[in-house]
Amino acid sequence: MIPLIQRLDAAAAALRTHLGPPPPVALITGSGFKFLGGELDAPRSSSYASLPHFTHCSNPAHPGEVRVGTFQGSSLCLLLGRLHGYEGLSPNDVV
Numbered sequence: 001m002i003p004l005i006q007r008l009d010a011a012a013a014a015l016r017t018h019l020g021p022p023p024p025v026a027l028i029t030g031s032g033f034k035f036l037g038g039e040l041d042a043p044r045s046s047s048y049a050s051l052p053h054f055t056h057c058s059n060p061a062h063p064g065e066v067r068v069g070t071f072q073g074s075s076l077c078l079l080l081g082r083l084h085g086y087e088g089l090s091p092n093d094v095v
């Protein structure tokens with residue numbers, strides 16, 4: 001198994017490649033706040049499935065997407081959809 005830090009580094013590198021430099025703020029949203037993804041100006045997005053070592057969301061109410069854009073003048077990253085242990089994932093995968 002690939003160590004957690006190496007999986008995180010690979011996912012972070014892919015995010016930088018797909019979406020550019022990381023914004024100073026990131027929010028993980030559940031189904032009740034997925035509407036925020038539509039509030040971003042100039043959004044760029046990447047599905048969880050397209051990122052190395054990420055797992056897709058099995059909950060149909062969670063888009064499973066990282067979206068970066070501007071919200072009320074501030075750069076923001078949204079993780080649209082959470083992962084859960086009941087989806088058969090390990091604690092490291094959920095976190």
